[in-house]
Amino acid sequence: MEISVQELTEQLSQKGIRPSYQRIRVLEYLHRKEGGHPTAEEIYDFLVNEIPALSKTTIYNTIHTLTEAGLVRTIHIDNDEARYDITLHNHGHFQCVACGSITNFPIDIDRVQIDELSQFEVREKNVYFRGLCPNCLNPTSEEKELLK
Amino acid sequence: MEISVQELTEQLSQKGIRPSYQRIRVLEYLHRKEGGHPTAEEIYDFLVNEIPALSKTTIYNTIHTLTEAGLVRTIHIDNDEARYDITLHNHGHFQCVACGSITNFPIDIDRVQIDELSQFEVREKNVYFRGLCPNCLNPTSEEKELLK
DNA sequence: GTTCCTGCAAAAGCTTTGCAGAAGA
């Protein structure tokens, strides 16, 4: 389901964020790539085609703003690059250690209450699994060639 | 409970890792700091006192070796620095967004099975919560002074 | 003798910071 520019503008305004063109485009990109966990680089590479003067600094600025507002979630699953996604609940991230791909999976973590954390204010819950994805477990004969 | 050098040596040998002095000391440090989630810097700063010629490269080399062997777990809870700990099961990590401290909490994640991941080989499960720790939620009057 | 390990120096690469100009209220 496409989200309209108007809806995005409202989302930003409701959070007290000035709906600049760059911010709308970043947010729109993340909505379209929902579950795709793009890196800052990927967001930049795509948007710079439409906004030639775009700076990577703006990507970082924007992501920080959106993250603080709770519209975007930052994923630190490995050490290479941070990844970003619009905020979704009740799902975890699986990263393949071979190909690096990230897959969402449902997990009912939002309902989990930890007695030992009763004195803590939990604002964000992340579940990261790592291992091998089906593709890397059973590569096709063609893929096996490439891996040689 | 202290772990002896002999036990550490055996742990390494069993994994096919040559039990060099540096590796034993790193592993020993992580055992002593169990649940303390030290950074590479902290490990280095402590051990360089006893091994003056120690290099940070060796810390990284050693950590990688120990991680691959499954003796150590790497924690990427934020973007600043990786943190390391000896492998423990069934616990999650809570990081305070104010003071940065990391607290372990028990969570029965190892038993969790996700139907959607039946085709995946899950090797590692991490649970990261973020929020405010009790100390930062209710700072003492003295601490409030410091924050001004 | 050969393989593995350590550590120095330098490089790599993501992210942040400083700052000036532009845009918006």
Place this chain on the structure above:
DNA sequence: TCTTCTGCAAAGCTTTTGCAGGAAC
């Protein structure tokens, strides 16, 4: 006019890489 935002350039920092000397087997 004053605040906020963007983007260029440079810096910051953790981690990795190349390589040579040394240790272990």
